[in-house]
Amino acid sequence: MFQLPLVLLVLIVMLLINSVKILREYERGVIFRLGRYTGVRGPGLIILVPVLEKMVKVNLRTFVMDVPPQDVITKDNVSVKVNAVVYFRVMEPSKAVLEVEDFYYATSQLAQTTLRSILGQFELDEMLSNREKINHDLQDVLDSQTDPWGVKISAVEMKHVDLPTEMQRAMAKQAEAERERRAKIINADGEMQSAQKLHEASEIMAQNPLTIQIRYLQTLNQIANDKTNTIVFPMSLDNITNLFKK
Structure with missing residues (x-):
C-alpha cells in the first residue's frame, strides 16, 4: 500500500530533474514540443514540460x-x-x-x-x-x-x-637561377654606376690639369706607405732625352 506512492514520488522527482536544464552563456536550446519546433531558449535556467518537450543543445562558440x-x-x-x-x-x-x-x-x-x-x-x-x-x-x-x-x-x-x-627540385633550380640573375643585374648596375662616376671625374680633371697632378701625387703617397712595393715612376721620353743631354 505504501510502495505505490513512493514509486510515484520518485518518478515525479526524476521528471522534474530532467525537465530543468541550465545552459551556459555560449549555449542555446532548440525546443520541440511533441516533435514540433517551438523556439530557441537560453542561456540560463530552462524548464521543459515533462514528456511533451525535448531540447537540442547547440554550441555558439567558434x-x-x-x-x-x-x-x-x-x-x-x-x-x-x-x-x-x-x-x-x-x-x-x-x-x-x-x-x-x-x-x-x-x-x-x-x-x-x-x-x-x-x-x-x-x-x-x-x-x-x-x-x-x-x-x-x-x-x-x-x-x-x-x-x-x-x-x-x-x-x-x-x-x-x-x-x-621532382617539382621541389625543379622549383629549387628555378629559385637558384633567379637569385643568380638578380646578382648579375646588381653587379652590372654597380659597374655601370662606377663607370659613370669615373667618366664624370675624368671630365672634371680634364678641365684642370693641376687636379691630375695632385691626384698623381696622392696615389704615389699611398703606394709609398707599403715598403714591400717597388715603385716605378713613369716618365716621358722627352724628359729622359733631356736627362742624358745634360
Missing part, C-alpha cells in the same frame, strides 16, 4: 576544423596535396538543427570538396603566391553554401601544400 590533405590537380596539371583549417560558428541555432542533420559533418565535407574545386582553378605558381586571394575565395564559397544552415564561415586558411619531389 569551431576550428582541420581539413585533411586533399589531392588537387592544378590548372597546369600538377598533382599536389593541400590541407587547410576552417573557422566557423553557428549564428542561427534553429537552422543548424532543422535544415541539416549534422552541421559539423556537413561543413567538413563541404570544405573538402570546395578546397579541391577552387584550387583546381589556379596554376601552381598562383596557388603558392596568391594564398590570401585563394583563402578569400574559399571563404566566400563556403559561406554562401552554409548560410542556409545558419552557419557563418569566419575564415579559411591553407596550411600546407605538399609538392612532388
Whole structure:
C-alpha cells in the first residue's frame, strides 16, 4: 500500500530533474514540443514540460576544423596535396538543427570538396603566391553554401601544400637561377654606376690639369706607405732625352 506512492514520488522527482536544464552563456536550446519546433531558449535556467518537450543543445562558440590533405590537380596539371583549417560558428541555432542533420559533418565535407574545386582553378605558381586571394575565395564559397544552415564561415586558411619531389627540385633550380640573375643585374648596375662616376671625374680633371697632378701625387703617397712595393715612376721620353743631354 505504501510502495505505490513512493514509486510515484520518485518518478515525479526524476521528471522534474530532467525537465530543468541550465545552459551556459555560449549555449542555446532548440525546443520541440511533441516533435514540433517551438523556439530557441537560453542561456540560463530552462524548464521543459515533462514528456511533451525535448531540447537540442547547440554550441555558439567558434569551431576550428582541420581539413585533411586533399589531392588537387592544378590548372597546369600538377598533382599536389593541400590541407587547410576552417573557422566557423553557428549564428542561427534553429537552422543548424532543422535544415541539416549534422552541421559539423556537413561543413567538413563541404570544405573538402570546395578546397579541391577552387584550387583546381589556379596554376601552381598562383596557388603558392596568391594564398590570401585563394583563402578569400574559399571563404566566400563556403559561406554562401552554409548560410542556409545558419552557419557563418569566419575564415579559411591553407596550411600546407605538399609538392612532388621532382617539382621541389625543379622549383629549387628555378629559385637558384633567379637569385643568380638578380646578382648579375646588381653587379652590372654597380659597374655601370662606377663607370659613370669615373667618366664624370675624368671630365672634371680634364678641365684642370693641376687636379691630375695632385691626384698623381696622392696615389704615389699611398703606394709609398707599403715598403714591400717597388715603385716605378713613369716618365716621358722627352724628359729622359733631356736627362742624358745634360
